[in-house]
Structures are given as C-alpha cells and as structure tokens.
Amino acid sequence: MNDWNELLSLIEPIPEPRVLVARDYRILGVNRAYLRAFDQSQSPVGAYCYEVSHHYAAPCDQCGESCPLQTALQTGQPARALHLHHTARGEEHVEVELTPIRDASGVVVGFVEGMRLLRAVSEDAGMIGHAPAFNRALALIARAAPAMTPVLLLGESGTGKELAALALHRLSSRHDRPFVPVECSGLTESLFESELFGYEKGAFTGANQRKFGLVEAAAGGTLFLDEVGDIPLAMQVKLLRLLESRSFRRVGGVESLAADFRLVAATHRDLQAMVEAGSFRRDLYYRLAVFPVELPALRERHEDLPQLCEKLLQRVAPGRALRLDASAFQRLSGYTFPGNIRELRNLLERASLLADGEVILAAHLPDLTSDPAAIAPPVASRRSLAMAEDAVVQETLAFYGGDRAQAAQALGVSERTLYRKLARARQVSYSRG
DSSP: OOOHHHHHHHHTTOSSOEEEEETTSBEEEEOHHHHHHTTOSSOOTTSBHHHHHHOOSSOGGGTTSOOHHHHHHHHSSOEEEEEEEEETTEEEEEEEEEEEEEOTTSOEEEEEEEEEEOHHHHTSGGGOOOOHHHHHHHHHHHHHTTSOOOEEEEOOTTSOHHHHHHHHHHTSTTTTSOEEEEEOTTOOHHHHHHHHHEEOTTSSTTOOSOEEOHHHHTTTEEEEEETGGGSOHHHHHHHHHHHHHSEEOOBTOOOOEEOOEEEEEEESSOHHHHHHHTSSOHHHHHHHTTEEEEOOOGGGOGGGHHHHHHHHHHHHSTTOOOEEOHHHHHHHHTOOOTTHHHHHHHHHHHHHHHOSSSEEOGGGSOOOOSOHHHHSOOOOOSSOHHHHHHHHHHHHHHHTTTOHHHHHHHHTSOHHHHHHHHHHHHHHHHHHO
C-alpha cells in the first residue's frame, strides 16, 4: 500500500489516539488526538514505536514484553496488550490495540494502533504500580470495563477491591453516572431489602415516607456489592431474582420497577468452596463470576512499595513533603503486610503523626516482623465454637490496643461485622453473669 496519506486522513478526525505503524515498527503517521494525549510537541513520525513508547533499542518482544504488533502479524487478527508508555508526565499505563492493514492482495502491510490511557486508574493511590501481578489485574479491568458483563473482584482484605471497582466504573461508558457501593456484611434480611430496594410509605412501623433504594440510586451507573460472600442464603435468592429479572419491588410496593445498573461484586472469601459447602447458591455464583479478577496481595507486588509509599504519604499528609529514610523503608520492605495496602496506609498515617520533620524514620514505625506467629494474636482453644470466636475477637482487640479497624483487618472481617460480634459477646457475657 503506497498511499498512507489516505489512511492518515481517515484516522485524523478520530477523538482517540491513533498511530499508523509499518511492519518494521516504524511510525508512519499519528493523529492530533495522539499528540494531545501524550503531550507531544514534536511528531514521532519516522521513529520506531518501541523507541517512542518504551525508550527501548529493540522491539518489545525482544525486551521481555508482550508485543501486540508481532501477535497481530502472526495471527492476522487485532491484538491487544497493556503497556507502560513514557509520556511527558512520566510512565503511564496504556491499553494498546493493533489492527492489521492489508493491501489489495491480502498481505499485511501495516497496522492502525489505537491507544487508551488509563489515567482514571492511576489517579487512585491504591491502584498504582508496575509489578507483573498488578499489571495482569489491571489489564483484565481495562478489558472488562467497557462491557456490561458482571465482574467479580477477588482478593484478600485490604488489596483495594473498592478502588478496582471504582476504576471499572470510571473506565466504562457509565462513568458520568452514579457509582453506588453496598457493604453487604452485617445486613439483616429486612435491612438488605429496604437498603437495596427501598420501601413505600407505611410499609412498616416508622416508614413515614417513601425511600428510594440503592438499586434506584445506581440507575444508569454501577452497583458495587462489597463482601458479597457474607450475604446469608435467605437473601441470596432475592439478589438472584434481581439479577435475572432486572426488576424489583420496593418493600410494601406492588409496582415492578426496572433496574438499570452494571454489577461489580467483591469478596475475600472462597466462593467456590462455599458453593460446595452449601453456604452460597451455585446459580448466584455463576451469575456473579462471569469475569473474575484476582487482585494481588501486597507481598506479591513488593516492587511497587516505593511508589505506593510515595502516593499514600501524599494522601495521609497533604501539604507535607514527607519521605521515608533508608532505615524506615528497609523495615517496611522486610514485612509481608497481612493487611495489604490498607495496613500500609495505616502504618504510614501513624508514622506521619509521629514525624516532626519531613523524614519518616524507622523509629516512627512499629517493630514489624514477617513471622506470622509473632504478629498473630493468641487463639483460644478447647472451647465451644461460639466461645472460641468470642475469645478470639476479644483477644485480637486487646492485642491491637482497642483499635477496632486494625482488629477487623487482622480477623479478615469488616468493622461492621466486628461491631456485631462484639455486641453478641457482650450479650452472652451479660446473660452468663
């Protein structure tokens, strides 16, 4: 194909960045949207794509990265990948898709490269990083975001599942509509219905006026069900009915209302094991787990620790130019973070209060250890299950000096669930007394 100018005229009016690339990786043309998005003062035409995007001296596949150009050339089909590109603002995550261009005889002569910058994700302190495990999760989020497919976010407590859900929303076509989170832990059956579906005036004692539920609040946007694994069986059927019929009734109402939301759910529990144990409905699991995304624990992405510390310090101490000295960073680097990013943020926020100047020292951090036996609170033994749970809750709370947020994190439950367990323990103790 000789007339690349004709193709350039076709990509010029497209509002998203587009690049024409030859088979040998040379850039043949770019549209103005590309120059604007990447703050390019000079056109990269004539340079190799790997030089401009990665500052490499050789193609991506020769430097340990996936190369969508090579994949598209081999398969003859469009190929997509998540890359880190150099921009005027530093390195940024970019979703790249290359579509082959053929001449009259059907031979691939070049490619149209489309790009989507994932700034909506990188703006969140908990959703930044370059580690392979993080990039894999981010690539799945970017791929799923434009669709209406339900997404199930999996991972340990504190790995940033709500941030991931928010990223899915911001990268979707529904980004200008509401993002509505629902904390499923601790909701009774009546609360679950009234919170999700709302109620009519007079539906029950105290219902003095109509209340719109969270399903209605999420109209046109995203409904995020956090800790969906904590929903009791009796309520799971109500959620399944909502997802299957895409309709609901307010409590006390007779009118069937249409539901319009994109569903994102999250849990730290093993839902498949719960299905086999009979504590989670199989049909609901298949509804939720259409597109599962596993968020890595912080110990699986330790190379992201410097960047995470920098961004989190900006969050917990805005206006202060705080930084970690070598000894403080070494102490954090040797720790496994059972509470993940949430625990890291708590440690940095505490240290920021102890530091008088702009440097956080090792002395401003607690004596961390990677030995689980050394950091775990004591566990009661040889008691009834209920008594043992009460004892563990109380001992964990005492271990963390009454800090309920840290205790809940260590136990792997939400603070709301912890409050409920503490209230039950007090009732049992009172009845025994």
